Amino acid sequence: MEERDTAExxxxxxxxxxxxxxxxxxxxxxxxxxxxxxxxxxxxxCHREIEKEAEDMLRELGEDxxxxxxxxxxxxxxxxxxxxxxxxxxxxVAKLMxxxxxxxxxxxxxxxxxxxxxxxxxxxLARKLIQSEENFMDEMKEYL
Numbered sequence: 564m565e566e567r568d569t570a571e572x573x574x575x576x577x578x579x580x581x582x583x584x585x586x587x588x589x590x591x592x593x594x595x596x597x598x599x600x601x602x603x604x605x606x607x608x609c610h611r612e613i614e615k616e617a618e619d620m621l622r623e624l625g626e627d628x629x630x631x632x633x634x635x636x637x638x639x640x641x642x643x644x645x646x647x648x649x650x651x652x653x654x655x656v657a658k659l660m661x662x663x664x665x666x667x668x669x670x671x672x673x674x675x676x677x678x679x680x681x682x683x684x685x686x687x688l689a690r691k692l693i694q695s696e697e698n699f700m701d702e703m704k705e706y707l
């Protein structure tokens with residue numbers, strides 16, 4: 564049971580990181596301030612590192628990574644495109660990013676509860692992702 568819960572939790576972490584990185588890549592094409600771009604790129608780098616760690620742990624278990632739900636991904640992309648094409652500014656980017664963080668925090672927190680037998684190492688990685696999201700949200704507040 565521990566191995567199954569561990570794999571499922573790691574897949575959720577991996578999927579959450581995929582979604583976050585995709586969002587960062589999407590908003591980086593807009594005309595953003597240098598400071599905001601640096602905050603986004605720093606958080607993207609952190610998410611990529613967590614994603615790699617989750618994927619490495621999944622490979623050790625003989626498991627494949629989990630891609631985000633295509634419908635969820637498409638809806639997120641569409642929402643971002645519409646909102647930023649209507650109002651392309653730091654405030655709008657901050658709101659979108661914070662909404663994504665809230666969703667990610669809820670999803671990973673739920674997964675930690677859903678897979679109680681997951682290894683300590685996988686739970687620690689999931690909590691690292693949550694902390695990263697919380698830190699990023701704090702940085703985004705200055706752009707509201």
